[in-house]
Amino acid sequence: MTENMKVAVIGQGTMGAGITEVFAKAGFEVHAVDNSEAALERGRSIVAKSTGRAVSKGKMSEEDQQAVLDRITYFTDTAQAVSDCGLIIEAVFENLELKQSIFKTVDEAAPADAILATNTSSLAITAIAAAVSSPERVVGVHFFNPAPVQTLVEVIRTVFTDDAIVAKLVELLKGLRKSPVVVNDRAGFIVNCLLVPYIGSAIYLYENGFATREEIDKAMVEQAKYPMGPLALADLIGNDVCLAVLEKMYDETKDRVQAPAPILTRLVMANMMGMKTGRGFYTYEGGKPTEDRGPIRRPLQSRGVEIHDRLVGEYLNNCVKMVQSNYASVDNIDTGMAEGCRMPKPFEVLKELTPKRVLEIVEGIYAETGEPGHRPAHLLRQLAEADDQAAAIDELRAATAEAHSSNPRG
CATH class of the missing domain: 1.10.1040.50 (N-(1-d-carboxylethyl)-l-norvaline Dehydrogenase; domain 2)
Known part of the structure; x- marks a missing residue:
């Protein structure tokens, strides 16, 4: 993974906002994506409250908190948001048709070497991968709630997934001080x-x-x-x-x-x-x-x-x-x-x-x-x-x- 890689996180509910915080705290420039300004404001509030608690407990300075918030840019246009990102993580609610639609957009708009990841906890990742033209770069990356605190991340490969993609993602997660476990695609992981x-x-x-x-x-x-x-x-x-x-x-x-x-x-x-x-x-x-x-x-x-x-x-x-x-x-x-x-x-x-x-x-x-x-x-x-x-x-x-x-x- 390149040092200056940008990360896009699609979906700014509790889980998506938590993943956004994880990468922003690690020094990555993050593009936070959702379908409305209200949804983005919700995600912005989640990150601000979470990092604010860290400040109040003495685990983060106010300057560091502001630096984290400054690394996040908010978008309602998915194609624009992912156009220069090396890692895209989808974290919307569990609806297969919605996820497939998002991945089709991402597949067309993201750089050819970008990793396309889904945070699904219950859907078949193979079904999501099959909807795009480059399924070999689709992988599951299942964070646990709250993402900034929980260390475990399940990395799920499909029958399509390139092993090099999995290896890069595992290396990146370890750099985030997470504990990745790699498994194949099956219900529940x-x-x-x-x-x-x-x-x-x-x-x-x-x-x-x-x-x-x-x-x-x-x-x-x-x-x-x-x-x-x-x-x-x-x-x-x-x-x-x-x-x-x-x-x-x-x-x-x-x-x-x-x-x-x-x-x-x-x-x-x-x-x-x-x-x-x-x-x-x-x-x-x-x-x-x-x-x-x-x-x-x-x-x-x-x-x-x-x-x-x-x-x-x-x-x-x-x-x-x-x-x-x-x-x-x-x-x-x-x-x-x-x-x-x-x-x-x-x-x-x-x-x-x-x-x-x-x-x-x-x-x-x-x-x-x-x-x-x-x-x-x-x-x-x-x-x-x-x-x-x-x-x-x-x-x-x-x-x-x-x-x-x-x-x-x-």
């Missing part, structure tokens, strides 16, 4: 593919009277040591976002375990998206949950004691399946979930619980449901049968790290 089904399973347990929302969230915070419970997390992410990811994963896999629970669909229909609308699984005032009975009544008989085992068992089985499919290495999964979600590293948790115990849990779930998606991973059985299960996990970590470094396309 690493983090959402593991996190959102875990949330979906918790929603299913809640809807079917397994336990109250408070019992579910408390179990995962206190027993699993997760930073927040799955239902509160759904409200934070946005129930609409969780629904969209689950629907995309179900469309791709046809695995009924991935299908969203009906209550999630109903909440979205009712505009109960979570914190951003003031109501979801919880009701919020001033960004904090209030006392209320929730969308459904208390279950007739609580089985809260089983929550931790069931949700963690399903989640770890999915982590092992991801390694088994050769989609990601153990290290990339651990990095993704720890840095992207602030959750314990799953394969360290697997080592602590032991594969044998997790296998017992998953076998119980599979026997109860009969769903193919709950079938224990063959690799989990292998780990459970090892004489030294912890050593077997360490060997798997080393083997997958070597395999993915020598064969970057998985």
Whole structure:
């Protein structure tokens, strides 16, 4: 990447403005793009407030803040904005037709050697790349919210993507002090593919009277040591976002375990998206949950004691399946979930619980449901049968790290 490369960020909502701030703070000249002056003003305000907080906390001087703001130029004309940029990142809302339209414009207007990146979290990047004349320069670059704080970035290549593009992007992200993990294009990538089904399973347990929302969230915070419970997390992410990811994963896999629970669909229909609308699984005032009975009544008989085992068992089985499919290495999964979600590293948790115990849990779930998606991973059985299960996990970590470094396309 050239030292004086300009970066364009299309879409100035929360995520786009955050990405704009990341590059401007790193010294890049950034062209911030949206379709109206009002949208641009929103993005400008987001960056100003974020950097203002850094100033108030003594993490940035007022002079440095002004320098960051001065590096950002705002445009409503996409073609004009990208005409001299070496990296273009699209960060508009999750609508495939809109993204394809933007990429067609960018493909025609940007320099021939510019990297065209999308920040989509749920759509097929291959479908976006197929809409342009030079799909080899299209890549996914999935930042996590808030982008200025979160270090993880998923870099997603399609069947078209030039390996040199991926290598340049990884180098650039490391220069931004981010932690890039490289994967192929598939629904959910690493983090959402593991996190959102875990949330979906918790929603299913809640809807079917397994336990109250408070019992579910408390179990995962206190027993699993997760930073927040799955239902509160759904409200934070946005129930609409969780629904969209689950629907995309179900469309791709046809695995009924991935299908969203009906209550999630109903909440979205009712505009109960979570914190951003003031109501979801919880009701919020001033960004904090209030006392209320929730969308459904208390279950007739609580089985809260089983929550931790069931949700963690399903989640770890999915982590092992991801390694088994050769989609990601153990290290990339651990990095993704720890840095992207602030959750314990799953394969360290697997080592602590032991594969044998997790296998017992998953076998119980599979026997109860009969769903193919709950079938224990063959690799989990292998780990459970090892004489030294912890050593077997360490060997798997080393083997997958070597395999993915020598064969970057998985």
